[in-house]
Amino acid sequence: MQNDVRDLPGGNADSLNRFLGGSPLSVAFRLILLSILVGVVLAAVGFDPWNILHSIRVLFQRIWDFGFDAINWAWRYFLLGAVIVIPVWFLSRLFGAPRGR
Incomplete structure (x- = not known):
């Protein structure tokens, strides 16, 4: 039983990455790009922020x-x-x- 692998609860960084869906910096970058893309589409439709x-x-x-x-x-x-x-x-x-x- 010494060689059995046990899943230990992850630290704060692992749970944050799992909650966000990736590292915080990459998620922020993707959200910024998606916000710009959606903003361009909404501006083309005629929305005013x-x-x-x-x-x-x-x-x-x-x-x-x-x-x-x-x-x-x-x-x-x-x-x-x-x-x-x-x-x-x-x-x-x-x-x-x-x-x-």
Whole structure:
């Protein structure tokens, strides 16, 4: 029994590393880089760090407006295509274009 290996509780450094997911310096560096990346994405969306609630409201307003603009855009293209497609379809049926039998 002298050669048995026993797991002893780790010291403060081991428990801190396990809690953070790595050494404190590397975790801080990763968090700084991730914060910069997320900040760039949020700035591209239009968020302002000094007035975050107003920025969120403006974002939802833009998404709402864009949603109805997308429906309007699709409707206009549908009508534009239908001006050509429907008469061609009707004329092909009227004049007896060959049918796949």
